[in-house]
Amino acid sequence: xxxxxxxxxxxxxxxxxxxxxxxxxxxxxxxxxxxxxxxxxxxxxxxxxxxxxxxxxxxxxxxxxxxxxxxxxxxxxxxxxxxxxxxxxxxxxxxxxxxxxxxxxxxxxxxxxxxxxxxxxxxxxxxxxxxxxxxxxxxxxxxxxxxxxxxxxxxxxxxxxxxxxxxxxxxxxxxxxxxxxxxxxxxxxxxxxxxxxxxxxxxxxxxxxxxxxxxxxxxxxxxxxxxxxxxxxxxxxxxxxxxxxxxxxxxxxxxxxxxxxxxxxxxxxxxxxxxxxxxxxxxxxxxxxxxxxxxxxxxxxxxxxxxxxxxxxxxxxxxxxxxxxxxxxxxxxxxxxxxxxxxxxxxxxxxxxxxxxxxxxxxxxxxxxxxxxxxxxxxxxxxxxxxxxxxxxxxxxxxxxxxxxxxxxxxxxxxxxxxxxxxxxxxxxxxxxxxxxxxxxxxxxxxxxxxxxxxxxxxxxxxxxxxxxxxxxxxxxx
Amino acid sequence: xxxxxxxxxxxxxxxxxxxxxxxxxxxxxxxxxxxxxxxxxxxxxxxxxxxxxxxxxxxxxxxxxxxxxxxxxxxxxxxxxxxxxxxxxxxxxxxxxxxxxxxxxxxxxxxxxxxxxxxxxxxxxxxx
Numbered sequence: 001x002x003x004x005x006x007x008x009x010x011x012x013x014x015x016x017x018x019x020x021x022x023x024x025x026x027x028x029x030x031x032x033x034x035x036x037x038x039x040x041x042x043x044x045x046x047x048x049x050x051x052x053x054x055x056x057x058x059x060x061x062x063x064x065x066x067x068x069x070x071x072x073x074x075x076x077x078x079x080x081x082x083x084x085x086x087x088x089x090x091x092x093x094x095x096x097x098x099x100x101x102x103x104x105x106x107x108x109x110x111x112x113x114x115x116x117x118x119x120x121x122x123x124x125x126x127x128x129x130x131x132x133x134x135x136x137x138x139x140x141x142x143x144x145x146x147x148x149x150x151x152x153x154x155x156x157x158x159x160x161x162x163x164x165x166x167x168x169x170x171x172x173x174x175x176x177x178x179x180x181x182x183x184x185x186x187x188x189x190x191x192x193x194x195x196x197x198x199x200x201x202x203x204x205x206x207x208x209x210x211x212x213x214x215x216x217x218x219x220x221x222x223x224x225x226x227x228x229x230x231x232x233x234x235x236x237x238x239x240x241x242x243x244x245x246x247x248x249x250x251x252x253x254x255x256x257x258x259x260x261x262x263x264x265x266x267x268x269x270x271x272x273x274x275x276x277x278x279x280x281x282x283x284x285x286x287x288x289x290x291x292x293x294x295x296x297x298x299x300x301x302x303x304x305x306x307x308x309x310x311x312x313x314x315x316x317x318x319x320x321x322x323x324x325x326x327x328x329x330x331x332x333x334x335x336x337x338x339x340x341x342x343x344x345x346x347x348x349x350x351x352x353x354x355x356x357x358x359x360x361x362x363x364x365x366x367x368x369x370x371x372x373x374x375x376x377x378x379x380x381x382x383x384x385x386x387x388x389x390x391x392x393x394x395x396x397x398x399x400x401x402x403x404x405x406x407x408x409x410x411x412x413x414x415x416x417x418x419x420x421x422x423x424x425x426x427x428x429x430x431x432x433x434x435x436x437x438x439x440x441x442x443x444x445x446x447x448x449x450x451x452x453x454x455x456x457x458x459x460x461x462x463x464x465x466x467x468x469x470x471x472x473x474x475x476x477x478x
Numbered sequence: 479x480x481x482x483x484x485x486x487x488x489x490x491x492x493x494x495x496x497x498x499x500x501x502x503x504x505x506x507x508x509x510x511x512x513x514x515x516x517x518x519x520x521x522x523x524x525x526x527x528x529x530x531x532x533x534x535x536x537x538x539x540x541x542x543x544x545x546x547x548x549x550x551x552x553x554x555x556x557x558x559x560x561x562x563x564x565x566x567x568x569x570x571x572x573x574x575x576x577x578x579x580x581x582x583x584x585x586x587x588x589x590x591x592x593x594x595x596x597x598x599x600x601x602x603x604x605x606x
Binding site for chain 1: 487488489490491492493494495498537539540541567568575584585586589590591592599602603
């Protein structure tokens with residue numbers, strides 16, 4: 001069976017590694033890398049990949065230019081733009097040259113696998129010789145070839161209708177507090193449809209299939225139904241997303257994606273924060289106003305270390321999925337060896353701190369970051385689930401290197417730094433042991449937030465900076 | 479008499495930063511500072527009477543016992559029913575706040591916390 005060719009074009013080595021590790025699980029691909037747009041074009045010409053994961057910001061030739069050239073020559077190549085910024089202008093430009101699939105950073109590996117797998121299965125169908133394995137089991141025609149699971153509701157009375165309504169509301173709305181206008185219509189439509197059953201008091205079944213970003217809802221009545229004009233009018237509003245035929249009704253419903261949830265959460269926080277500033281009128285109004293501006297303009301100011309929205313988002317990701325250590329370790333494969341070998345780095349971590357204690361030179365501080373901290377980070381980076389942790393440690397390392405001279409000249413700062421880094425090292429050791437050796441934690445992200453805040457606070461303490469969480473009013477007493 | 483403040487967090491670095499922030503209060507003998515890495519150990523010590531506190535600051539996400547469950551268990555004990563507990567959290571979700579309120583915790587604080595905020599909230603809660 002011929003493998004599909006997948007090209008990963010990204011100038012950042014860490015990103016390439018993460019993408020490669022993510023795609024490696026999908027056995028149907030043969031993978032090559034390109035380090036810039038120019039190389040991507042060259043490889044596209046010589047190797048003709050089926051799918052390209054294309055970073056947008058790259059040196060020599062950017063992802064847009066490269067995509068344009070490749071799409072002109074090979075219109076069948078599917079290009080997935082990998083981008084950190086949500087910019088509608090860029091998306092419009094990309095759309096014009098035929099790039100409509102996006103993966104947003106920070107990378108959600110499940111989503112990448114999902115997108116790649118669906119694209120791969122459409123290639124399989126086109127290329128022939130592959131079995132279409134899901135067609136037979138799929139119930140709802142919108143759900144053409146995506147593996148899915150089903151939830152079945154037997155609607156026998158009004159209570160069962162409510163139950164379905166509540167379930168859908170929870171699943172659809174998730175973390176969003178306010179109900180969107182679109183969802184309101186959906187609930188109303190289902191309510192009206194379920195009420196059709198009531199006329200003869202007969203039973204109906206609702207089967208919900210789900211993919212990563214859509215629901216496929218199929219309603220099966222015992223007998224053919226005649227829909228009232230009111231319902232038909234409502235159905236018209238949904239256009240081609242619904243089908244009603246005899247005793248079956250099928251609908252497709254997009255889930256609100258995580259990004260939107262986060263964005264909405266953040267904007268709500270800004271609103272709440274503004275409101276609380278107005279209500280409480282505490283002395284430091286100006287400072288808090290400043291923080292609100294920081295969140296809104298996404299600019300950081302020097303003297304206050306604020307959690308920026310991208311950091312917030314990184315951290316938030318850790319909370320979305322709960323994974324047990326045992327499940328996780330089973331999945332990571334060969335990287336486990338590298339993790340276990342980190343114990344030698346942990347020893348070196350302590351040795352290097354001792355060295356700094358006896359000789360607190362600028363070079364020794366920089367050496368600590370380069371040959372201990374960053375080595376640790378590199379391994380964590382290849383774990384892809386720990387983006388927040390890797391980020392926190394990386395930025396701490398950058399901070400130490402940037403301020404190595406100042407720190408090295410201040411004996412009390414050195415003392416504090418050594419003490420805090422000793423604790424951080426012990427935290428990392430215990431994190432590594434619990435997750436990878438003992439594998440006894442119910443959620444691998446249990447220490448993420450502690451690491452994140454420790455790193456920021458170490459930065460704050462050593463740099464004499466105020467640390468601030470951009471989270472409503474930071475504390476509340478009941 | 480110095481007020482006994484206990485912090486429970488599975489991260490040594492978080493405990494160390496809190497201790498640094500409270501250095502002034504500790505040195506002036508305003509508070510006595512004690513930390514636990516393991517919430518189960520603290521709960522046992524409280525239950526067998528070998529430990530006591532005037533204020534407890536607890537992390538939420540800990541593998542052995544979640545901070546809210548710890549607070550619930552402590553609040554269920556007559557001896558500690560009225561003692562203040564502050565929850566340290568990164569995600570201040572409404573749901574979490576609500577359950578904290580329900581359990582009867584005194585308040586919550588978002589990590590990372592500034593020295594000043596930690597000191598202020600301690601002064602407020604302990605009245606020192």
